[in-house]
Amino acid sequence: MRQPLVVLDNVVKRFGSHVAVKGINLEIREGEFLAVMGPSGCGKTTTLRMLAGLEDPSEGDIRLAGQSLVGKSPHERDTPMVWQSLALFPFLNARENVEFGLKMRKVEPAARRRRALDWLDRLGIGEFAERPVDQLSGGQRQRVALARALVTEPRILLLDEPLSALDAHLVIRMQAVLTKLQKELGITFVYVTHSQSEAFAMADRIVIMSKGEIAQIGTAREIYRAPINRFVAEFVGRNNIFTGTSQGGGHVETPFGTLTVSGERAKGTPVSFSVAADLMSVSATPTATNSIEAQLLSEEFVGSMVTLFFEAKDGTELKVQMPERSFAALPLDTSRSVYLNFAPENAQLLKD
Amino acid sequence: MSLAPTRILLRIYIGILFLFVFAPIIASFVFSFNSDRFPTIPLGGFTTHWYEKAFFNAELLPAALNSLTVALSTALLSTFIGFTAAYTDYRYQFFGKTGFLILGLLPPTIPLIIMALAMLGWLSNFHASGMVVSIVIAHTVLCAPFAMAIIRLRLHQMDPNLEPAAHNLGASEWVTMLNIIIPFTRPSIIAALCLTAAVSFDEFAVSWFVSGLNKTIPVVILEILTGNIDPQVNAIGSVVLLVSIALVVIAQSLVMGRTRSTGTAS
Numbered sequence: 001m002r003q004p005l006v007v008l009d010n011v012v013k014r015f016g017s018h019v020a021v022k023g024i025n026l027e028i029r030e031g032e033f034l035a036v037m038g039p040s041g042c043g044k045t046t047t048l049r050m051l052a053g054l055e056d057p058s059e060g061d062i063r064l065a066g067q068s069l070v071g072k073s074p075h076e077r078d079t080p081m082v083w084q085s086l087a088l089f090p091f092l093n094a095r096e097n098v099e100f101g102l103k104m105r106k107v108e109p110a111a112r113r114r115r116a117l118d119w120l121d122r123l124g125i126g127e128f129a130e131r132p133v134d135q136l137s138g139g140q141r142q143r144v145a146l147a148r149a150l151v152t153e154p155r156i157l158l159l160d161e162p163l164s165a166l167d168a169h170l171v172i173r174m175q176a177v178l179t180k181l182q183k184e185l186g187i188t189f190v191y192v193t194h195s196q197s198e199a200f201a202m203a204d205r206i207v208i209m210s211k212g213e214i215a216q217i218g219t220a221r222e223i224y225r226a227p228i229n230r231f232v233a234e235f236v237g238r239n240n241i242f243t244g245t246s247q248g249g250g251h252v253e254t255p256f257g258t259l260t261v262s263g264e265r266a267k268g269t270p271v272s273f274s275v276a277a278d279l280m281s282v283s284a285t286p287t288a289t290n291s292i293e294a295q296l297l298s299e300e301f302v303g304s305m306v307t308l309f310f311e312a313k314d315g316t317e318l319k320v321q322m323p324e325r326s327f328a329a330l331p332l333d334t335s336r337s338v339y340l341n342f343a344p345e346n347a348q349l350l351k352d
Numbered sequence: 353m354s355l356a357p358t359r360i361l362l363r364i365y366i367g368i369l370f371l372f373v374f375a376p377i378i379a380s381f382v383f384s385f386n387s388d389r390f391p392t393i394p395l396g397g398f399t400t401h402w403y404e405k406a407f408f409n410a411e412l413l414p415a416a417l418n419s420l421t422v423a424l425s426t427a428l429l430s431t432f433i434g435f436t437a438a439y440t441d442y443r444y445q446f447f448g449k450t451g452f453l454i455l456g457l458l459p460p461t462i463p464l465i466i467m468a469l470a471m472l473g474w475l476s477n478f479h480a481s482g483m484v485v486s487i488v489i490a491h492t493v494l495c496a497p498f499a500m501a502i503i504r505l506r507l508h509q510m511d512p513n514l515e516p517a518a519h520n521l522g523a524s525e526w527v528t529m530l531n532i533i534i535p536f537t538r539p540s541i542i543a544a545l546c547l548t549a550a551v552s553f554d555e556f557a558v559s560w561f562v563s564g565l566n567k568t569i570p571v572v573i574l575e576i577l578t579g580n581i582d583p584q585v586n587a588i589g590s591v592v593l594l595v596s597i598a599l600v601v602i603a604q605s606l607v608m609g610r611t612r613s614t615g616t617a618s
Binding site: 079084090148 | 511513514516517518519520521522523524527531532535536538
């Protein structure tokens, strides 16, 4: 079992009357790739900035390897950060940017030059070492920023939406670079993003934040398959959410009729549950349980997967995801209604 | 095709405008080499006599020295004050900040003659009028806002994460100031130095009121002129003009050059 490297203990951050972070508790393990995800204004960046010491928590404690960080100036911490804007020093060349952290630690010029060049080589941009940073491409600047943060060999690296300014194809490339680096170095990455695909592609664990609180912590699979509440189910996206009233015995009265779920709620209580789009099936005639009549609205292809958008009788939009091959074999006729089905065990009960 | 006459007219207009601005200056430059005492056409022969006369003028050399001393000291002082004010504006949020900025930028809007009188009265209270240092004080009040405006412009081009990024990499506040803020603002600092030196070097009204016996060049020029028409003024003027133009051109090229190259620099 990996030990927690960082502990956030009931951390609160207020800006005037606005509470940006509402008492979060989080353990970040040594050597893990942790993604912190949520919509803008959820407190994810504030949390990261508190780790770097750029903001001080209003309440609570942050400990790195058992030592409290609260009250320590940013420059006394070893928590380098990769910035969304990269924040490269424009009047220095690539190598001088990377050397900066070593210079601050009073490393000898020859040694820091060698270490900076090593890092630039390692990230594949050794040949651009003497270029001014404004003459580098987006991907190259990204790598300079990474090298600059990693050159001091920290135990933890903070990343604040570092890929958000890059083109889509570069994002995929940099994701591979980041995961490979993290595995090789074995250090902890804390990666703040609003992009689900980035978080799901790279992270060991994902923290989902909403309105200054942690909504759920888990692996990508856990978050996708078992969203804990409506917010997470909606944020993750590919989920159909149903609300209704429990009839007891796993039956839920919904606008689509009585649906059956596995799991029990007291009779008469409101119930909501989600069913992942890829766990729904389509048939021409209704099945015995959980069949919802709907009409196909549109389809969306992503690689070999297709997402079908249906409209139920009451106007609710429902999503079904399947491999393109299965979609081709479906007897779909847009003029006629079809039935969308799901197994009771695939319904995930939500907390709210 | 309908645009063509308009464009020709605009060009003529700009030509006339420049002629109107620069003709007197060029005339003064031409007449500074004219052997005739009075500025008339046709010109007399070519001479450097007026330059020699100006150079050996007993009043002029000390005045030039005063002007240089004042311009240099003013440039250093007002750029320092302007920098600290601009950085305060960039870095901190505080109550009364708008008032602070308005007060900081106000002095150039005060009519020079009012400012000169006020300075004279104020400095006399401290028995500090009539000295070279009095002119420096008065010029610094006048020039610091220009320095602040130039440096402020540059600071606003800076990625707001640059300073935290330096802290994050282990630089303390002072180290960040020396390694990040000053290098980033260097072009604007040099521009501010040149521009404030130029303003101080040319300034007449305030100098005339507070300088006493320590005259600066513009004061001496006026004194020569009040006596008689003397072409050596053309010679002095040409030299002063060249110095001022040089300072302003350096300042402009630094400010403009950097403004263009920062678009992609963060």
